[in-house]
Amino acid sequence: MHLQYGPALIEGVSKDSALIVRVKRLVVSAKTKYQEVQIVDTYDFGRALVLDGYIQSTEADEFIYHETLVHPAMIAHPRPRKVLIVGGGEGATLREVLKHPTVEEAVMVDIDGELIELSQKYLDFMHQGAFQDPRTKLIIGDGYEYVMNAEEGQFDVIVLDLTDPYGPEISKKLYSREFYAGVKRLLRDQGIIVTQAGNSFFYPKTYDYVLKNISDNFDIVREYWYWIPSFSYACNFITASDKVDPAGLSENEVEKIIEERGLKLRIYSGLHHISLMKGKVLKSGFSGY
Secondary structure: OOOOOOOEEEEOOOOOOEEEEEEEEEEEEOOOOEEEEEEEEEEOOOOEEEOOOEEEEEOOOHHHHHHHHHHHHHHEEEEEEEEEEEEOOHHHHHHHHHHHOOOOEEEEEEHHHHHHHHHHHHOOHHOOOHHHHEEEEEEEHHHHHHHHHOOOOOOOEEEEEEOOOOOOOOHHHHHOOOHHHHHHHOOEEEEEEEOOOOOOOOOOHHHHHHHHHHHHHEEEEEEEEEEEEOOOEEEEEEEEOOOOOOOOOHHHHHHHHHHHHHOOOOOHHHHHHHHHOOOOOOOOOOOOO
């Protein structure tokens, strides 16, 4: 194998391992009030959004991450009408939520308005017009403050699409026990939440911290993971509810809901759902971080 070196993005996968991605061109580089933002065109993954040096989404595989994050919780809820999204600045999580015709309103809260402006301009293939959907209510603000001050009992599903818990400071408080208590307060009776939770193999201690904080607040907690090529690791996800259990759905039940809602999906299916819910979460045999 022959690698032609040139401009490259070197991203830490753990504290001692790295991913090197060869870059065709830098589309835009900006420092917002909250974070460093780069949008680059790469050889293997197409256009990519990079925040504080970490790949968040790429043209080639963002659908794997976003469908796997959003649909297990959305499918598990019998009729998700009002959904809260915290984070997800490129708009792809919003896009996936709005695929469900039951959704009457999707409230998206992101602290970085400059990032959203850049996403709307340069990442149209990710949001696919979701920001302009009449069901979308976009709020530029602190997700933590929004959750702690919003009216209780108003959401069916809450999706937390955040940067990693061991990543930039901007999102660390959004993995705390207090935050999850606030999230739970906003749910309706059959409400369910889902969060991305970093990587349990390279960062088992941090993952266990997130899992414990969620488990301290909810009765039904399910862990799952899936390989994301541009992350160079399996990304972990956690769902939580007091009433709704995604692991209780059969393959046929998931397929029936997908058909009834007319969902157009690339990877998520009844079989995909079962494989997620039946898999075991992997942790490193080393000490972890």
